[in-house]
Structures are given as C-alpha cells and as structure tokens.
Amino acid sequence: MERILTRWIDIPDLRHLNVYEAHGGYKALRKALFDMTPEEIINEVKASNLRGRGGAAFPTGVKWSFIPKDSKKPVYVCCNADESEPGTFANRYQLENDPHGIIEGILITCRAVGAHTCYVYLRGEFNLQKRRLDEAIAEARAKGYVGRNIMGSGFDVEIYTHRGAGAYICGEETGLLESLEGKRAYPRNRPPFPAIQGAFGCPTVVNNVETLTNVPHIITRGGDWYKSIGPEKSPGPKLFCLSGHVNKPGLYELPMGYPLKDLIYEVGGGILGGKKLKGVIPGGSSFPIFTAEEAVKVNMDFDSVRAAGSLMGTAGVMVMNEDTCMVDALRTIAHFYHHESCGQCTPCREGCGWIEKLLIDLEAGRGRMEDLEILIDAATNMEGNTVCVLADSLSMPVKSFVPKFRDEFEEHVRLGRCPFRETGTAAKGHAAAAAAR
C-alpha cells in the first residue's frame, strides 16, 4: 500500500520545507486558498468521511460545520498534540518527521472555519517534537505560508505552540482548553461545546494531529479517493501503534479495516517468544480488552471494533501473551488512571483510587471474592456519571478484564497470591520482551 501519512519513511528529510515542497507540499493549501470556498473545503472533508483520530471518531467535517458562520468573536483552531494515551506514539513520529504536513492541515482547517489563530498544544515531554515543529513553522513563515497574507491570498493565520506540564487530562479537549487558558486542566461540562465556547470563550475547533494531517491529502485528491481506502463509513489511512508481546512492535500505516489478526501476526511478526496470544486492547489502555478468540476476528476500523465490543480509540494496539497476569495488567492500568484523574468530579476522583486499591490487594493475594463484584460495581457507578470520559477509560477495562478473565482473578483470591509471580513466568516474560527490543 502507498504510504500517505508516513511518507517520511520513503522521502528522507521530508521535515524540511524544500523537500516537503518538492513532493507536492503546500499545493493543497494553495488549492484551499484560491480554488475553494470554506464551505467547499468543509463539504469535501465531510464527503471524505474522515473521522477524528484522537479517540472519539467524530466526523471531522461535521465538527467544523458546528462553528457559527457569522461569529462576532474570533474563531480558534487547536491542534491536540498532547498525545498521552498509553500505548500510543503516532503523533510523536509525525511531529518529528512531517511537521509541514501538520502545519498544512492546520492552515486548511483555519481557512475552512474562518480562524486566524491556531494553538498547538503539545504534551510536556515533547521537547524534540516541539523544536521540530517550531523550526518548520519558522520555515513556513519565511516562505509566506504562515502569518499575514498567506501566499498573497489576504488570509492570515498565526500558529502558536504550547507545551503542557505533563498531565494526561490535558489531552481531553476541554481540559486542553482550560490548560491553554492558564488554568488547571479541569474538563468542562458540556454544553456549551467548544464549537460555541471553546478557547477564551470563543468558537473553537480542536483536532488531533493525525486528523489534521489527513486534510491536505483529502483536499488534493478528493473525498471520494479518501473514502475508497478501507470501509466507506470509517475510511482512510490509519496509524497503528503496535506494542506489547509482538516480535515487531512499532508504528504502522495501514488502511482502516485492516484485520487485527494480520496486524499482530503478519505486520507485527507474531507473538513474542512464540507464545500464545492472551488478549489485545485495540485502542490504547482506555478501552475494553479482546480475548485472543475475539481479537483474531476483528477488523481495525471504528465501526467494526465497536461492533465487536470495544473501541478503536487511538489505535494503540497492546498485545498480551499467555504469560501476562491479567490482574497485574489491570492494576497497572488502574494505577495510571488513578494517578491521572484530575480530581475534579467525585466518581472519578474517588473511584479510580478505590479500584486501584482493590487491585493492589487482589494482586498481592489479599483480595476477597466479593471484591470482584465491588470492582464491577464501582466501575459501573463511575461510568457515564462524570464530567469527562476519564472515568469511563478505567471503567471499560475493569468491566472487560474481570468477566473475561474471571478465573484468573478468582485464582488470585483462592491461592492468596499471584500465580504468575510464583512461577516467575510473568517476570521472565517481561524480561524477554525488554530484551527483544
């Protein structure tokens, strides 16, 4: 398959403007500025069925169309580069290797929604990535692609880059906006939605890096072309972040709808150490786990994964082999959400800690059978009752791990210890995985 989003693999130094231009760079912007109205850009993106890559899979063109056409306030575009979902590392490579692809996507988006300012919110650890992006913005500005009167069109866009301070919640779009405004990144209650009241109280579009990088290609080659890649309702090239117990973990660009089985066994080179597959989380740690039997039947697009009982999220595919202790894996996940819960609203603030404490006890062999019911209950009580979806991001793993691997949880209680730790296979498995890299 032709590499679209990861062209840098085939084109050395794509991150430099002259190389980017030599390979058709900023032609889509020229087309968007001179040959298309904002309405036409939105319609083309709508026609492409591009859906947000940040995890929620909302149709991008539709999101743009929510921006009021006659807004008296300025309109902002925010590029969400706070890539923090465990097991996800696509934006990072894009920022390093294809910053102009991101900038061009931002500029076209600004044109589509009538924005003259874009804020790129990068996760705190993205030092190199911010430097690469800043360099590219400087190059683009020098060439008249960024700033006033872009390419003589009379259209202005200023792009600001901003690094967070290392909180997962800043990737939640309204938490991002709060943080951008200089406040604690407490997600906002909706309504109002960012399209009406986003950054600084103004209409705002928040798009993920990967989403934006699809836009220039759609403008150049058309929505119909885009829709022809993968399933029509959930189309396009997709960056898959493959991690865990596979022989070849890494970032892979594949068409939407690619079979998960092939991703693991073909692309990923199979399970590490020739072991058996035990489970796969398809979309970053926030989503229900698939058992091995479920995983091999799933195609990786938004609708297919949802139909199979999970969500594709950021396409951070985490593979676990038979040596994985599922209690410990879930405890690790719970630790993350407990640590990252912003603490604003009650169910998440208290529930995440409660769940982690239960799992620590279960893994240490101090658990009781009734704790399994309490886990499910606490997870159910968090779900859907909070300001944002961080609580759901722990609830979904809990409510899939416990029933799907119930024997293993019960065994911990019965034995009064972790069976994997006793045999040492878990430790060995982790060591082998580390050595293989």
Next chain:
Amino acid sequence: MPKVTIDGREIDAPDGVNLIQAAERAGIEIPHYCYHPGLSVVGNCRMCLVEVEKAPKLQIACNTRVADGMVVHTKSERTIRAQKAVLEFLLINHPIDCPVCDQAGECKLQDYYMDYDAQASRFPLGKKNKKGKALDVGSGVMLDQERCILCARCTRFFDEVTHTSELAIFERGDHCEIDTYPGRKIDNKYAGNVVDICPVGALTEKDFRFRMRVWYLHRTPSVCGGCERGCSIDIYHHRGRIYRYKPRYNPAVNSYWMCDEGRHGFPALQGETRLTAPLAQDKDRLVPETWASALRRLASRIREFGNANGANSIGAVIGAQSTNEEAFALKRLMVDTIGSDRLATVSWSAPGASGDDELLIRANKNPNTRGLAALGLPAHGLDALANAVAAGELKMLIVMRADLVRMLGEEEFVRRFGALDYMVVLDTDANETCQMANQVLPIAAYPELEGSFTNFQGRVQRLSQAFPPPGQALPAIEALARLGHALDGGERPSSAKDVFAEMAAAESSFRGLTLEALGPNGAELAGLSS
C-alpha cells in the same frame, strides 16, 4: 414560560433556571453539594444527577436549563443508583469523625447519607487517604482537608465574589486538597462566608467551633446592626445568648453574604457592661432603682424644667442605632407630650472603622441613619443643642443610644454640655455617657426587640425578637410609653407593630407600610421606587 415535568408534576419554570431551581418551586429536592445559586456552575460533585428523558446519560441538574416539554425523574431507579454511588464515593476517603466534627447536625454528608444512601460502607477504614486536619488558614477559618469533598464552593467564592483567590485546589485525583498558597493565609473581610457555604465540616469558624452543638440553637431572622447596609441575617441563639450570625438571602441587600465585621459584631451586645436595672445618681455614684421610681423621678424632673424654663429647655439626642419605632416614639414624646422641638441625631462611627468597599461594607456603622432622616429628624443638630446650653436655654437632655462622651471626648463633652442641669440616658450598656448622667434607663439591644431599621438604600427591614432583654431592661418603645403615661396619664402604643402603624400614619416616608408586610426582604420607603 417553559413547562417541565418533574416526577410526574408539571411545573412552570421561568426561562433560564436550572432543574434544581425548577424542582425547588414544586417542593422537590434535588440533592447537591457544589451548586450554589450565588456562584458559577461547576458540576463537579455529581450529586444532582437526574434522569432526563431522551438524554442517553444522566444529566447534572445544576447545569441543565429547563426546556419546554422536558421530562425529569429524580426518583427513578437510575437516579437513585447514581445518588447512592456518589455518596459512596464521597465517603470512601471521608474520615467519618462526626462525633468530634463541629458541622455535625448541619452537615450535608450526614443529611444526604440518611436521605439518599443509608448503606454500609464497602471501603476498609484503614485505607483512607490522610490529609491535613485543624489547619488555621487565616481570618478565623479552620480547614480539615480530610472532610473536604472538593466541591470548590470556597475557592469559587474567593475567585468570583471577593476576587482575592486565597484558596485553591492543589494536587490531583484523590490527593486533591484545598489549601492556601505557600506562605500566604486568608486575609479577607468576608472569609466567614466560606464557612457558611461549605456543605461539610471542612471549613469551620474558629470563634464558633466547639462552643455549641448546632441542634441546640434557635434561629431568628433579623438584620445586622453593624453598618448602614443592614444585611439580612439569622441570629442563632440559645438561652438568651447569641452564638453566631449567618447571612440570610436578600437579593435587594446582601445576596447570600455578609462581612466578618458584622458577623462578629454580636459579642458587643452581650458583654459585661450590659445595663440590667434603671440607675439614678446618688452623690457621685449611680445606684439601681425600680422602673416605677425611675419614671416617677424622670417625669417630675421633666415637669419641673418645663414649668421653670419652658418646654424648650428640654432636648433629646437620638442615636442612629435606634430603631425607626424608637426614634419615632421619642420624637413624638418630645414634640407632642413635652412640647419641645430641640431634637438632634447622632450617626457616629468610631475612628479607624473600615470604609466603604465594593461589596457590602459601609463606612457609616449605624444601621438606621436613613431611618432617622426619613422621620424628618435633623441630620445633625448637636451643635445647635450645645449653643442652646451655652446660652442657658437648654437645661435637660434625653440621650438615646448615643455615647456622646466617647464620640466627643470627655473634655469636649464637658465644654459643650457640662452646664446641663440634668441628663438622662437610654442605652443598652454602661458607657462613658452613662457615667455622667443623672439617670440611666436600660433598654433592649436590637436582637431583643421587635422593630425595624431603614438601610442606606431606603429599605425598611424587620427586626425580630430572638429572646427578651436581660434583667429589667425594656424595649425602648415600652420605656418611652411608660414615661409618657407618667407625664400625662395617657395610654400610648408600646408594641412595635402599633408604633409602626402610628408612624406610617404620621410620617409620609413610611406611608402605606406595616411592620408585618415588610416581609423577609424588607420594603422600600414610600416614594422611593418611582
């Protein structure tokens, strides 16, 4: 007006109100912690989750505006499950130290636990997070971080009402805690309000905590006498002693708030210097006597001075701490019974008192300056009285609720008024002026009487008697009625309601008003609103 159906009852709700407010109109309680009508909506406690038909998820009532045709269930299975869930979550790290918590009895965790949860804890006691307890965060506020449910009412109060932002939330997740910034404390004239709005025992008042269990306290609606704003308050008292003031909502005056100066003003009303019996000068001392003897003595002095020097040899000073009824009764006694028009008012604030601010505090520390003016009493007149004394025309002075000696200084008082032949003081406390008086009559402080104050905006607000005055002290209007009787044998109204009615008939500013009809928020003086 949108129609919403809540628990099967159709409710007309004004545009823009939320579901908590709409339900309240129908007497349906939607439990909530973080929502406070005087603050912005944050929707963080999740206690007000309710089922709204056609919405896939439960909705927080505080952030859901009424819309026509909306159907809401506050007692459905899903709502009840969410309420129990939120309470369980709130309590897992709560220390459950109710026996030693001063909030017990007025704690929303206790109340809602009984009303909406009432299930055994599934969380082991030993695993609760530990945080700071009994922290003195300044301005008389004590903080217990373990009891805090992080509703952010206090931080929003300092952010949105006083714009001082002394409190903030630190850390993340279940390690979140309210605190002041490093090296800083709360330094705020309105800090007591955060104690009022804290729904749990996280913020308590240093001066009040551990003094009295709240279930022993009685509540009487009243008006703060601390300045001419006249914030609506509730007086909390037990067996004739006041334990605290809390602001009472009045959209026309103080919204939900009051200042700390006013809040902490009550100890001055129940100090050691309270007068409990009439006093009369005996050589160089004041000795107690009965009311009968005191009034006989005073009536005969008034007659003597009147007969010897004419009625205008008798004057009166009315302090702006007096109620409308007191001022009216004394004015009437002077003009109609005694026949003197030598009247002065005093509206004095101690030097160094706080000045006007942008929220509530007024520089004029008298609650009824505007009321005296509305009765047509001269704004000052003290100089005229002093001149009359100097000219030998004024021999006798009746002073009500005005500590002239403290106000003028002893030297100046003696220079101006030392030549008086006779001075009688009606006041609550044995102040410096009493020491120079020939007679002292003990009267009730404002929490001990019925009546009204008129605030600086011209709003007449009602005072209610929380408990009777101490010892033999009497409400001033009763003392004045008895004095009038001693002078001419006539009957005069001695209840605030009747005096107010006479006042409304006689004084155009009070026309059309009655004491009963003032209502909880008071009413404007006649002719103000046009």
